[in-house]
Structures are given as structure tokens and as C-alpha cells.
Amino acid sequence: MEPSPFIDYYETLEISPNANAETIDRIFRYLAQRYHPDNQDTGDHHRFSEIVRAHDTLRDPVRRARYDIQHKNYTESRSKLAEEAGNPENMERDVEIQEKLLSILYMKRRRNIHNPGLGNLELERLSGCPHEHLEFHLWYLKEKGWIARMENGTLAITVEGVDHAHSETKHTAGLKLLPDPIHSAEGF
Numbered sequence: 001m002e003p004s005p006f007i008d009y010y011e012t013l014e015i016s017p018n019a020n021a022e023t024i025d026r027i028f029r030y031l032a033q034r035y036h037p038d039n040q041d042t043g044d045h046h047r048f049s050e051i052v053r054a055h056d057t058l059r060d061p062v063r064r065a066r067y068d069i070q071h072k073n074y075t076e077s078r079s080k081l082a083e084e085a086g087n088p089e090n091m092e093r094d095v096e097i098q099e100k101l102l103s104i105l106y107m108k109r110r111r112n113i114h115n116p117g118l119g120n121l122e123l124e125r126l127s128g129c130p131h132e133h134l135e136f137h138l139w140y141l142k143e144k145g146w147i148a149r150m151e152n153g154t155l156a157i158t159v160e161g162v163d164h165a166h167s168e169t170k171h172t173a174g175l176k177l178l179p180d181p182i183h184s185a186e187g188f
Helices: 021-035 045-059 061-085 088-111 120-127 131-144 159-177 181-186
Strands: 147-149 155-157
Touching: 021 045, 045 061, 088 120, 088 131, 088 147, 088 155, 088 159, 120 131, 131 147, 131 159, 155 159
Parallel strands: none
Antiparallel strands: 147 155
8 A cells, every 4th residue: 555645735625834823723713714615706615624724733732743853854855956956967878878778679689589578676787777766767768668567477578679679779879979079170
């Protein structure tokens, strides 16, 4: 069973995590009145339930203290996510890992056409990619149709994956054939 997603009660009540009890009660009354199911203009049963849950948690000092620990972890996690998203090297590294996985599976199929698959643990070991990151890359490669799960449970490169590997090899080789602009300018 997957854990339920974290709900930011401060965001639900549209208040700061530093808000005092008086502010929490005042905002709660305003939002509860606005979203109460009996309000024919702006009533929203689901939103009202969220507001009540948020108020009940943040108004109780013990529950709020427990919640604030979770909120801090959630906020730090979101900050790390934003930091990772701002670093283009992460995406470049992902592309390299995916190309390495395809290359490994390409060579495995080329060596043994009748037993072309590798298991997740072996792919993890050969690629140097930890399990928690490998899952993303395998998901991506499967969704693209470049790898597939075999009947015996192992993963193998597909025809589309071979074609992609060939096109990437040609692309990389083409880049190497381009003249160096600095050295070609010296020849003039």
C-alpha cells in the first residue's frame, strides 16, 4: 500500500507556518463559511473537509508539533527537487546512464541472440546505477519501446532500441568528424 500524499495544511488554510492560534482560527472561520456545503454560491464539500482537517491539526499544539516535523521534511524535499531541476548536469547524466544501459543490452543481445536478457540486479551492477535510480531509467526505456521484459523476467533491447543505439552512434561519430573551428581557422 502506497503512503498517502502529504497535504500542506498551511497551504490549505493559506497561512504562514508561523501563524499563531488566533490567525489560524480567524482564517478557518472565513474559509469554512466560504466553502461550507450549505453555501449555495461557493460551497465545496471536499474543500470544506480539507479546511476542517487542517484546522483540527494546526489548532492542537501536540498534533501541530508532530505535523510541523513532517512539514519541514516535505519543504526540504521540495527544495531539493527544485535544486535538482535547476542543474542541467542531472539530465545529461541521466541520458548517459540510459545510453549505457542500452549499450549493455545491445552487446548482450549481440553476443547471445537466444538469451539476450539481463536481470535488474545485473544491470544495476554493470551500469553502476543504484536500484532507486535504475527504476526510473528502466521505466523510460520501456516506455520508449527500446527495451522489453522477456518471458523469463529479464530485460532485453528491442529492435527499436537497436535502431536508437545505431542512430546515437552515427550522431556521435558525426560530431567527431566535424572540424575543430579553432584549428581550421588557423589554416586560412
